[in-house]
Amino acid sequence: MPHFPSPGDKASLEEGLLFTPKFDRDGLITVVAIGAEKGEVLMVAHMNEESLARTLETGEAWYWSRSRQSLWRKGETSGQLQHVVEMRTDCDQDALVIRVEVGGDGGCCHTGRHSCFYRVVKGDNGGPARLEKTH
Amino acid sequence: MPHFPSPGDKASLEEGLLFTPKFDRDGLITVVAIGAEKGEVLMVAHMNEESLARTLETGEAWYWSRSRQSLWRKGETSGQLQHVVEMRTDCDQDALVIRVEVGGDGGCCHTGRHSCFYRVVKGDNGGPARLEKTH
Numbered sequence: 429m430p431h432f433p434s435p436g437d438k439a440s441l442e443e444g445l446l447f448t449p450k451f452d453r454d455g456l457i458t459v460v461a462i463g464a465e466k467g468e469v470l471m472v473a474h475m476n477e478e479s480l481a482r483t484l485e486t487g488e489a490w491y492w493s494r495s496r497q498s499l500w501r502k503g504e505t506s507g508q509l510q511h512v513v514e515m516r517t518d519c520d521q522d523a524l525v526i527r528v529e530v531g532g533d534g535g536c537c538h539t540g541r542h543s544c545f546y547r548v549v550k551g552d553n554g555g556p557a558r559l560e561k562t563h
Numbered sequence: 564m565p566h567f568p569s570p571g572d573k574a575s576l577e578e579g580l581l582f583t584p585k586f587d588r589d590g591l592i593t594v595v596a597i598g599a600e601k602g603e604v605l606m607v608a609h610m611n612e613e614s615l616a617r618t619l620e621t622g623e624a625w626y627w628s629r630s631r632q633s634l635w636r637k638g639e640t641s642g643q644l645q646h647v648v649e650m651r652t653d654c655d656q657d658a659l660v661i662r663v664e665v666g667g668d669g670g671c672c673h674t675g676r677h678s679c680f681y682r683v684v685k686g687d688n689g690g691p692a693r694l695e696k697t698h
Binding site for chain 1: 577580581602603606650651653679680683686692
């Protein structure tokens with residue numbers, strides 16, 4: 429049984445007050461996790477219906493791991509659980525932003541960094557673009 | 564001819580300084596646009612190789628419109644051009660965050676709002692989840 433109603437027409441999607449998340453052909457929706465206090469982008473990941481339903485039920489972020497093809501309770505092994513303070517959806521309800529308080533050491537990235545976005549892309553100037561680490 | 568080198572091994576992806584963006588099977592990469600000053604999430608969209616190359620060359624955000632299946636110079640008709648102040652990629656180089664200064668009236672969403680994330684998802688409490696508009 430589906431956890432969420434099917435997406436309606438354009439007007440309902442954009443201005444409606446019923447949550448009808450749009451999953452892609454793999455059954456996934458894109459999720460941006462941001463820090464609860466400062467709003468910095470921590471990571472971009474995906475949820476399927478089941479993980480989104482669990483996230484809403486438990487108040488903790490559950491994702492779908494595309495590499496492992498399994499439900500992924502964020503922080504289960506690392507202690508970096510994500511307590512969801514707020515969830516938002518966008519105009520066509522095919523993306524989510526969750527504002528999270530992070531448990532454990534407060535980190536998010538599996539490389540040990542606070543955020544997964546630790547490298548800046550520097551313009552190509554005719555050659556291949558380079559990355560600069562910020563931390 | 565491809566615009567970007569192919570992704571390397573896990574170590575190169577995560578710790579390397581060469582930009583090797585990973586496009587999905589549709590040739591797309593997920594992009595989160597955030598406001599230049601406050602860092603608030605404005606929109607989530609996609610770029611293909613060509614639009615990413617143009618974005619790096621011109622300093623203006625170009626996306627790939629999945630609904631129109633065409634290159635999309637953001638703001639071309641609305642005036643809401645996005646000047647890219649900074650671009651970041653994540654640990655596995657399959658997502659981008661761009662920090663943008665928005666032209667025109669400073670808006671971003673086609674519904675006329677500043678951000679596409681104008682609705683908060685309220686937990687289900689056993690029933691279907693509801694949305695609350697913030698603006």
